[in-house]
Amino acid sequence: MPLVSVRDVHKSFGKLEVLRGVSMDVKKGEVVCIIGPSGSGKSTLIRCINGLNDIQRGSILVEGQEVNDPKLDKLALRKKVGIVFQQYNLFPHKTALENVMMAPVKVLKEPKREVEARARALIAKVRLSGKEDVYPGHLSGGQQQRVAIARSLAMRPDVMLFDEVTAALDPETVKEVLLTIKELAAEGMTCILVTHEMGFAREVADHVYFTDRGVIVEHGPPEELFTEARDERTRRFLSQIF
Amino acid sequence: MKPPAAPFRIDVEALSSFLPSRALRGWHGILILALFLASLAVATAHAQSGGGGGPRSPLSTLIEWIPFILRGFLLNLGMSFLAMAIATVLGIGLGLLQLSRTRFLSAPAWLVTHLFRNSPWLVILFVVMLLVPFELELPGGGIFIMSDWLKATFAFSLPVMANVSEIVRGAIVSIPKGQWESAESLAFTHGQTLRWIILPQCVKRAIPPWMNWYALLAMATPMASILGVREAVGNAQAAMEAAGARPELLVPFYLFLLLLFFAYIYPISIWTRMIERKYAVES
Numbered sequence: 246m247p248l249v250s251v252r253d254v255h256k257s258f259g260k261l262e263v264l265r266g267v268s269m270d271v272k273k274g275e276v277v278c279i280i281g282p283s284g285s286g287k288s289t290l291i292r293c294i295n296g297l298n299d300i301q302r303g304s305i306l307v308e309g310q311e312v313n314d315p316k317l318d319k320l321a322l323r324k325k326v327g328i329v330f331q332q333y334n335l336f337p338h339k340t341a342l343e344n345v346m347m348a349p350v351k352v353l354k355e356p357k358r359e360v361e362a363r364a365r366a367l368i369a370k371v372r373l374s375g376k377e378d379v380y381p382g383h384l385s386g387g388q389q390q391r392v393a394i395a396r397s398l399a400m401r402p403d404v405m406l407f408d409e410v411t412a413a414l415d416p417e418t419v420k421e422v423l424l425t426i427k428e429l430a431a432e433g434m435t436c437i438l439v440t441h442e443m444g445f446a447r448e449v450a451d452h453v454y455f456t457d458r459g460v461i462v463e464h465g466p467p468e469e470l471f472t473e474a475r476d477e478r479t480r481r482f483l484s485q486i487f
Numbered sequence: 488m489k490p491p492a493a494p495f496r497i498d499v500e501a502l503s504s505f506l507p508s509r510a511l512r513g514w515h516g517i518l519i520l521a522l523f524l525a526s527l528a529v530a531t532a533h534a535q536s537g538g539g540g541g542p543r544s545p546l547s548t549l550i551e552w553i554p555f556i557l558r559g560f561l562l563n564l565g566m567s568f569l570a571m572a573i574a575t576v577l578g579i580g581l582g583l584l585q586l587s588r589t590r591f592l593s594a595p596a597w598l599v600t601h602l603f604r605n606s607p608w609l610v611i612l613f614v615v616m617l618l619v620p621f622e623l624e625l626p627g628g629g630i631f632i633m634s635d636w637l638k639a640t641f642a643f644s645l646p647v648m649a650n651v652s653e654i655v656r657g658a659i660v661s662i663p664k665g666q667w668e669s670a671e672s673l674a675f676t677h678g679q680t681l682r683w684i685i686l687p688q689c690v691k692r693a694i695p696p697w698m699n700w701y702a703l704l705a706m707a708t709p710m711a712s713i714l715g716v717r718e719a720v721g722n723a724q725a726a727m728e729a730a731g732a733r734p735e736l737l738v739p740f741y742l743f744l745l746l747l748f749f750a751y752i753y754p755i756s757i758w759t760r761m762i763e764r765k766y767a768v769e770s
Contacts, residue, residue: 323671323672328669330668330669332663334668347683348674351675400673
């Protein structure tokens with residue numbers, strides 16, 4: 246059974262139809278990249294997976310649990326699904342360490358000492374040892390984004406969503422964030438990424454989806470999609486990027 | 488991101504730019520008061536050395552009554568503290584209710600906020616005086632006497648409450664949407680997000696306008712003298728009456744009141760401006 250299963254999902258904002266029947270399956274331990282032009286519905290799709298956006302039609306199953314269910318236990322869903330945003334969204338009044346510790350302590354009510362040990366280990370893992378007591382305002386974009394990844398991992402999710410996490414970063418800090426994600430993927434974390442980093446997608450992804458105007462135009466393993474795309478729209482998009 | 492400027496904020500920065508020198512500091516207010524009092528003392532000494540049996544000079548009359556006026560001023564301070572405390576507690580509640588997703592809560596909160604924000608304080612004062620009974624029966628059977636100064640304090644707290652409500656609402660909506668989203672994704676409930684993430688960030692933004700409203704409130708407390716409350720202005724008027732109601736007393740007495748309030752309030756507005764700058768630099 247796939248870890249995340251998206252079936253014929255439709256989503257509109259008012260009259261604007263953003264997703265028009267999207268389906269995809271993500272197996273445990275798989276790294277999936279979603280690429281496509283701006284406004285093609287990529288971000289909306291992954292925001293629907295953790296219930297930040299609701300859907301009008303279709304079904305999204307995360308570990309067999311229906312996300313599009315009014316009786317959904319959102320807490321249970323969000324413990325399973327972590328998300329990292331383009332704008333980091335760290336809590337500016339809390340230090341890096343406190344940012345990572347907050348949700349396990351306040352939401353899961355886990356013992357503080359245990360959470361702190363885990364949080365310090367996570368900060369070391371994203372290569373930010375020594376920055377534990379620094380406030381987000383004093384960290385670079387790339388450092389903030391890595392704290393955001395650690396914060397999300399502190400909830401011990403089964404799947405991580407990355408919504409254009411390097412789009413707002415300086416080129417030199419993009420690398421360090423991508424390295425962190427790559428290490429995470431190598432450890433077997435299931436990852437779904439919306440990205441414009443084609444080199445990264447090609448290197449790390451197990452499967453790549455190309456979306457345009459609310460539909461998945463084609464998908465396949467990266468070596469296939471990047472070299473011998475079948476659809477004209479995919480070829481045009483890729484030729485503009487490379 | 489820069490928070491949108493609150494529309495109800497008194498622009499301390501602009502007001503102070505009308506002063507002769509930007510270097511004017513809080514302690515200058517106290518210095519002016521000290522100089523004034525010193526000159527009073529000199530004038531009094533002069534009047535007493537040269538004075539015969541005629542009526543005492545206006546300044547020596549004033550000096551004689553200053554302790555009485557200052558006792559009244561303590562009531563101004565007490566009323567302003569109590570009214571601010573009431574306004575803060577009620578205002579925070581009202582501000583949160585304004586943002587409630589239930590219209591049955593948000594609509595009345597909006598109405599109360601805007602009613603008291605947009606009415607003259609003096610009219611509110613009269614309405615409270617007339618509507619609040621002199622005695623309140625407590626549930627236990629006891630009787631609580633609503634003295635005039637308490638009624639006035641409650642009346643002053645209402646417009647400030649309404650403005651605190653707007654400060655709180657404005658501060659909350661100025662927090663970027665991403666904060667709510669990331670908290671939601673980390674499984675925080677709405678209430679937890681408000682308690683742990685949104686409100687702590689609001690405090691910094693709300694403190695300067697909150698202090699501004701305290702200054703306005705403290706300046707409004709002499710209105711209570713109209714209703715016979717014995718605060719600084721009421722006491723000064725009583726003192727002038729007792730000293731023979733001579734017209735030459737008016738200017739020194741009211742000038743003294745002016746300086747008294749200025750010496751208290753000006754440092755507060757300087758302090759507010761400092762905090763505002765500090766936070767502007769930090770964010």
